[in-house]
Amino acid sequence: MNHMILAITIAMLFGIGTFMILRKDMIRVAIGITILSHATNLLIVSSGAFLGDKVPIITDQNAGSSSGFIFTDDLSQGILAPIVSNGAQAIYVDPLVQALTLTAIVISLATTAFLLILCYRVYQEHGTTDLSEIRRLKG
Amino acid sequence: MILMEHVPIILIALPIIFGALTIFFRSRSALQKALNIGVFSFLLLLSMVLLFHVWENGILVYEVGQWGKYGILLVADLLGAGMVVLSSLISLMAMIYATDYMDRKALDSTFFPLFNLMVAGLNGIFLTGDIFNMFVFFEVLVLSSCGLIVLTGRGDHTKMADKLEAIFKYLILNMVSIILMLVAIASLYATVGTLNMADIAVRIAFLADAQALPWHIHVIAMMFIVVFGYKAALFPLHFWLADVHPSAPAPIHAMLSGMVIKVGVYGILRVHYLMFSDALFMLQPILIFLSLITIAVGATSAIGQYDLKRLLAYSSVSQIGYVLLGVGMGTAYALTAAIVYLVNHAIAKSMLFLATGETLYHAGTKDMRKMGGFASSAPFLCTIFLIGSMSIAGLPPAGGFFAKFLLFDAGLSAQFYIPIAIALIFAIFTLFYLFRTWLTIFWGGVKSQKSGRSHTRNPTPAIKFALSMLACVVIFIGVYPEPLIVLSNTIAGQLLDPQPYITAVLERGVR
Amino acid sequence: MTTLIARTVSKACLPIIILFSVSLLLAGHDNPGGGFIGGVMFATAVSLMYVVFGLNYIEALYNNNWDKWFGIGLLVASLTGIGAMLFGYNFLRSMSIYATLPLVGSTKIISTTFFDIGVYLVVIGGLLYIFKSMGEDK
Numbered sequence: 001m002n003h004m005i006l007a008i009t010i011a012m013l014f015g016i017g018t019f020m021i022l023r024k025d026m027i028r029v030a031i032g033i034t035i036l037s038h039a040t041n042l043l044i045v046s047s048g049a050f051l052g053d054k055v056p057i058i059t060d061q062n063a064g065s066s067s068g069f070i071f072t073d074d075l076s077q078g079i080l081a082p083i084v085s086n087g088a089q090a091i092y093v094d095p096l097v098q099a100l101t102l103t104a105i106v107i108s109l110a111t112t113a114f115l116l117i118l119c120y121r122v123y124q125e126h127g128t129t130d131l132s133e134i135r136r137l138k139g
Numbered sequence: 140m141i142l143m144e145h146v147p148i149i150l151i152a153l154p155i156i157f158g159a160l161t162i163f164f165r166s167r168s169a170l171q172k173a174l175n176i177g178v179f180s181f182l183l184l185l186s187m188v189l190l191f192h193v194w195e196n197g198i199l200v201y202e203v204g205q206w207g208k209y210g211i212l213l214v215a216d217l218l219g220a221g222m223v224v225l226s227s228l229i230s231l232m233a234m235i236y237a238t239d240y241m242d243r244k245a246l247d248s249t250f251f252p253l254f255n256l257m258v259a260g261l262n263g264i265f266l267t268g269d270i271f272n273m274f275v276f277f278e279v280l281v282l283s284s285c286g287l288i289v290l291t292g293r294g295d296h297t298k299m300a301d302k303l304e305a306i307f308k309y310l311i312l313n314m315v316s317i318i319l320m321l322v323a324i325a326s327l328y329a330t331v332g333t334l335n336m337a338d339i340a341v342r343i344a345f346l347a348d349a350q351a352l353p354w355h356i357h358v359i360a361m362m363f364i365v366v367f368g369y370k371a372a373l374f375p376l377h378f379w380l381a382d383v384h385p386s387a388p389a390p391i392h393a394m395l396s397g398m399v400i401k402v403g404v405y406g407i408l409r410v411h412y413l414m415f416s417d418a419l420f421m422l423q424p425i426l427i428f429l430s431l432i433t434i435a436v437g438a439t440s441a442i443g444q445y446d447l448k449r450l451l452a453y454s455s456v457s458q459i460g461y462v463l464l465g466v467g468m469g470t471a472y473a474l475t476a477a478i479v480y481l482v483n484h485a486i487a488k489s490m491l492f493l494a495t496g497e498t499l500y501h502a503g504t505k506d507m508r509k510m511g512g513f514a515s516s517a518p519f520l521c522t523i524f525l526i527g528s529m530s531i532a533g534l535p536p537a538g539g540f541f542a543k544f545l546l547f548d549a550g551l552s553a554q555f556y557i558p559i560a561i562a563l564i565f566a567i568f569t570l571f572y573l574f575r576t577w578l579t580i581f582w583g584g585v586k587s588q589k590s591g592r593s594h595t596r597n598p599t600p601a602i603k604f605a606l607s608m609l610a611c612v613v614i615f616i617g618v619y620p621e622p623l624i625v626l627s628n629t630i631a632g633q634l635l636d637p638q639p640y641i642t643a644v645l646e647r648g649v650r
Numbered sequence: 651m652t653t654l655i656a657r658t659v660s661k662a663c664l665p666i667i668i669l670f671s672v673s674l675l676l677a678g679h680d681n682p683g684g685g686f687i688g689g690v691m692f693a694t695a696v697s698l699m700y701v702v703f704g705l706n707y708i709e710a711l712y713n714n715n716w717d718k719w720f721g722i723g724l725l726v727a728s729l730t731g732i733g734a735m736l737f738g739y740n741f742l743r744s745m746s747i748y749a750t751l752p753l754v755g756s757t758k759i760i761s762t763t764f765f766d767i768g769v770y771l772v773v774i775g776g777l778l779y780i781f782k783s784m785g786e787d788k
Contacts, residue, residue, distance in 0.1 A: 021311070033314045040321045047329035097328070100271055104321060106686055107278045111314060113780055114282060118307055120784065125300035134304050137382040148731070148741040156728045162721035204742040252721075 006046050013039035026119045026129040033115060037108040041101045146189045147201045147213040150182060150223060150262045158255030171251050172238040179234045182258070183227040190220040194626075198643035200268070212335060214268035216640055217630045218478075222265040222405055225482055226398045228612070229489045230258045233397075236493050236605040237292070237390035240500075245290035245388075257283040257394065264402055268644055270327070270410070271334045274320055277370075280402070281313045284387075284395060292388035294500030305386035312379050316369040323362035326355065337644035340414045340637060347417040360415040360422060364407065371403025373463060374433040377456045381440070384455070385448035389496020392448065396455045397489030401481055404462050408474075412634040419469065426467030431561050433460030438568040445507045447495055450576060451488070457569060458484050458531065464562060465546050470553045474631035476545035479623055483530060483538040483616055490609035491527035494520055497598050497606075498580065507576065512585035519598060521581040523606045528573040530613045533566060538616030541624070652702050660702045667695035671770075678766045679744075685766035689773025696774075697781050705785045716782060720775030727768025730761060 013035055020032025119129065126134050157178050164171050193199055193215050201213040215223075234254065241250055260280030267273050285306050289299070328334060330353060331342040346352045365376070372380040384395050407426075411419060437457025444450035462484065465477025501517050502510045514521045530537035533544075543566060550559035598606070616623055633639060671691035678684030699708055734743040746760035 021315070026307070029311060033311065033318075036315070036318050037321075040318050040325070043322060044325040044328075047325045096334075100324075100328075100334075102686070103271070103275060107275065109690075110282060110776070111278070111310070113777070114285065115310060115314075117780060117784060118285075118303065118310065122300075122303045122307055125303055134307075136301050137304055137308075137386070145735055145741065148735075152728050152731060152741065156725060156732070159721045159724035159728065162717060162724075202740055204744065205740045 003046075006042070010039050010042045010046065013042065024131050026122065026131055026134075029131070030112070030115045030119055034108070034112050037104065037112075041104050041108075044097050044101050044104060047097055143188075143192055144199070144201060146185055146192070147199065147215045147266045148203060150185060150189070150227075150266065151213075151259050153178065153182065154255040154259035154262070158252045158259065161251040161255065165247055168243070168246055171246070175234055175251055175255070176231075176238065178255075179227070179231040179258070182262075183224070183231050186220065186223040186227040186262075189215055190217075190224050193217055193220045198640060200643050209335075211272050212268035212644060213266045214337075214640065214644055215266055216643075217626065217633055218405070218408060219265045221478075221482075221626060221630065222401070223262050225401075225485055226258065226261045226265065229397045229485060229609075230254075230261070230394060232605040232609050233390040233393050233489065233493070235601050236393075236496075237388075239599045239601045240292045240294070240389060240496060242291050242293065245292070248290075249286055250290055253283045253286045257287065261398055261402070265405060268336055269334050270324055270336055270339070273406070274317065274324060277317060277320070277402075280399065281310070281317070284391070284399060285310055287391045287394075288383065288387040290388055290391070292390070292496060294496040294498070295388045296499060296505045297386045302386045305383045308379050309383040312369065312376075316366050316376075319362055320366040323359050323366065326359050326362075330356065330359070335644065336410070336413055337637075337641040340416070340641055341645065343414060343417060352417060356415070357418050357421060360411060360418040363410050363415070364422060364426070367403040367406035367410070368429070369403070370406065371400050371459050371463065372433070372456050373403070373459075374429045374436060377433060377436065380456055381449055381452045384452040385446065389493055389499075392496070393489035393492040396452065396492055397485045400455065400459055401462075401485055404459070404466060404477075404481055407463070407466055408634060413637045413640065416637070423467050423469050426463060427555070427558055430460045430463035430467055431558055433457065433463065434562055434565045435460075438565040438572070441572045442568060444572075446505050447499065447507050447510075447576065447580070448492075448505060450507075450572065451491060451495060454531065454569065454573070455488060457565065458488065461543075461546060461562060464558065465549065468550060468553055468555055468558075470549065471628070471631045471635055473546070473549040473553060474634055475624065475627040476542065476549045478627035478630055479545055479620070480542040482623060482627075483542040483613070486609055486616070487527050487530035487537070487539060487613050490523065490606060490613060491531065493602075493606055493609070494523045494527060497602055498524065502580075507579050510580045511583040512581070514581040516585075517581075517597070519603060519606075523610055524577055524581065526610045526613055528577050530617070532570040532573050534570075536614060536617040538613050538620065540617060541620045545624070656702050660698050664695055664699060667698075668692060671695070675766055675770050676763065679760045679762040685769030686773055688766075689770040690777065692770070692774050693777035693781070696778055700781060700785060705782070714778075716775045716778040718775070719771045720779065723768045723771025723773075723775055725768070726771065727765050730764040730768060733764075734761065 017032045017034075017036035017039055020035060021029050023029060023032070122134065123129050128134065157175070161171055161175065164174070189199070194217065198217075199215040199220075201215070203211045203213060237250065237254070238246070256279060260276045260283060263276035264273055264280065267276060288306050288309070289302050291299075324334070327339065331339050331346075333339055333342065343352070343356060346356075364373075369376040380400070384392055387395055411422065415422070434457050437453050437455070437460060441450050441453035441457060444453060458480075462477050462481045465473045465480060498510075498513070498517070498520050499505055501513065501520065504510070526537055530539035533539040533542065547559050547563065550556075550562070671688040674683035674691065675685055675688035676683075678688070731742040734745075735741055737745075739745075742765070744760060744762045744765075746758055748756055749759050751757050
């Protein structure tokens with residue numbers, strides 16, 4: 001059930017983002033890019049294992065109980081999603097996808113900031129945010 | 140040789156550190172110039188050492204943070220190390236050129252930090268062994284090159300408004316392609332559960348052997364073709380290049396057209412030949428077809444151009460089609476030819492763009508119809524431009540001759556008769572538009588309606604040095620191409636049989 | 651113009667937010683937190699002051715080149731990696747020691763913290779440089 005809701009959410013976000021970057025207004029394009037990157041972040045998170053329910057943080061208190069399946073990787077026993085061998089039960093959610101999402105969020109923060117400033121500068125130079133009027137480069 | 144192990148990370152970390160340092164030395168131009176030229180020479184030296192080391196001792200794998208194969212691995216195989224040598228050479232020359240070419244304001248503000256970060260991004264892409272890390276370095280490359288396009292140089296006749304428009308296009312389209320790449324990476328991760336490229340290759344091969352290859356692997360491979368095709372300006376995705384590249388100042392234009400679009404070719408070579416070798420049989424016809432259209436579209440668009448930089452940008456589109464044609468044909472000989480072509484095009488085209496920047500400064504306009512008779516007033520530029528045109532068009536003794544010869548020979552020996560026929564026709568187009576350009580600009584009578592912004596001053600020593608060094612390399616490749624061909628042949632062998640790469644990565648990586 | 655309530659509350663909030671951002675920064679290596687989140691929080695606090703009191707007023711009090719912070723942060727983060735190489739390990743290899751500090755007691759000192767500090771400074775410098783240079787524009 002949860003997976004279905006997540007899938008529908010991701011699909012809708014991709015749809016909205018694609019719709020927005022096809023608009024004529026520059027700011028809407030920027031918003032569309034942002035929504036697309038959020039949809040991608042959700043997609044990355046959803047590609048991790050959902051089997052476990054524990055937070056993948058190993059601190060001193062539960063270091064003893066946190067050994068186990070994380071670093072078992074045996075090709076001959078078959079392939080199952082992240083670094084968990086076949087048949088083993090994962091009690092932690094996949095930490096790697098969270099790291100990936102964090103990286104993607106940081107990068108999308110930088111690009112969004114750059115993009116918004118760029119929109120502002122283009123508005124200063126051209127006096128409009130309508131993309132159909134900004135087409136001097138052709139030939 | 141314990142220090143040798145650290146060379147891959149130094150190639151990435153050193154530009155980043157100096158990118159940070161140059162922020163502090165902003166107002167001290169002379170120091171910055173000396174420092175940056177020194178650093179880039181050191182990087183070139185280091186990358187050549189790395190290439191020789193990899194040639195002698197096999198693939199060098201470096202674990203960042205010592206996390207085994209679960210962390211980020213830097214893998215310097217012959218392809219990666221060779222590309223790093225190429226990018227170091229071109230960036231050093233572009234840097235030497237830029238110290239005299241760029242405006243004082245640009246040099247004092249953001250040029251040096253961003254250029255350093257751009258080189259770090261390039262080196263990172265070529266050396267990383269992790270598909271997600273490749274995405275991160277793509278982003279570093281894109282953002283820093285966006286910042287560099289805005290800067291102005293002395294032969295740069297593009298208005299700020301046009302530059303911003305070009306960057307907006309570049310950034311939006313790049314973001315879309317990057318998002319597509321992330322979607323592809325996420326799907327790949329959900330399928331095979333790892334991000335290490337060698338590990339992915341092993342697992343996909345395992346699935347293929349078990350006849351259990353999921354159909355969406357093909358979709359993912361196609362998505363990567365779109366992503367890298369966007370970077371390399373493959374046909375349906377080539378439209379941005381002619382707007383974006385000519386808006387950049389000449390050294391950045393040389394870097395963009397010389398190295399940054401080669402990143403796409405590198406990506407296809409690395410990702411598809413390593414990971415998706417079981418899905419390649421479907422992609423190769425598509426690649427050949429698209430690259431032929433790219434050749435045709437680029438060449439025909441270039442013929443009608445009067446804007447010099449725009450003409451050369453379309454020429455880049457056309458030439459990248461030849462490289463991808465070799466990549467698409469996929470035999471060992473064709474891959475050798477594609478790599479030779481790539482190296483030659485990178486050097487010759489960046490030389491041509493650097494010469495173009497100086498020519499435009501000399502002419503004071505970017506319209507070719509208003510130029511003429513520069514052979515007497517700028518003989519040096521005339522020679523450089525001739526060498527570059529000969530190399531791109533494929534005339535001996537420049538390096539382009541061997542590149543084109545090998546490519547066509549490879550195509551014929553693999554019995555791709557019709558693609559080679561089409562490519563040959565458009566090679567004649569290339570010859571035509573490049574020499575028409577050269578004759579228009581440098582021969583003929585001096586045009587009377589020179590605009591007031593023209594300069595008769597000769598190129599400065601730094602600019603002359605950069606141009607003549609690149610010209611020497613082009614001629615050297617043309618006269619004595621054996622080392623390059625042997626190297627490319629070995630690289631092609633490694634690409635078609637990635638087992639040494641996989642062994643080197645995984646045997647070291649597994650704890 | 652902003653109200654008295656906004657000014658008073660934001661003045662009271664500023665040290666709390668900054669302290670919290672520093673605590674997030676120092677917790678980052680094995681607990682939720684880290685350089686990026688802390689840096690964004692610090693930047694939010696300072697940009698709150700910019701919004702509430704106006705750019706000119708803040709600059710009269712304390713004028714700062716935020717891009718220098720960016721450079722220092724990048725330098726600290728990358729030198730952390732180089733530092734591991736000096737000890738004969740690979741780039742960015744992290745290690746931790748337990749040390750007894752005065753006032754704090756036994757503390758886990760981990761080299762990732764220095765990397766996080768670098769990220770913290772980069773994020774603060776980058777964001778506030780953007781805010782300031784865009785805000786100055788009339």
